[in-house]
Amino acid sequence: MTKIDLICYKNYYGSVHFDSQEELFFGKIEFIRDLVNYEAFEAKSLVKAFHEAVDSYLEDCNNK
Template structure:
């Protein structure tokens, strides 16, 4: 995950700084809706992010639509056809689904990266 992410109520916010405007700013990450926030100092940025999340949730409720979740547990992966074939064959040989094989592979790599940090 990116460094410098804010977290509140299951949502993540990016943190950037504009030297030209002397302002910190960000947006809620990992959703399709565009929700931005800004402040002139770090403490203000934390509060602006929390306010943006709360306003987003309130607006969704007002519109009677479900707020987007940050991580749904589903995503598309594009890989080379040969790797797709190899992964499918390995999964079949081990009597697991391709999804399970990919989940295990990603879990293994994430753990490896976490230990090297």
């Protein structure tokens, strides 16, 4: 079984992965139908990118 780290913002969950070759953090919003990815070179920046991805996703949902 693979352990997946999750972060939470506005009741949305995002995965946290690290690519050691690229030295890049990345993830996607989990438990939604759409595919929404985010990435950053630092962990702190990944949280910010996740928050921005959630906010953008919510805005897109409200505009439909």
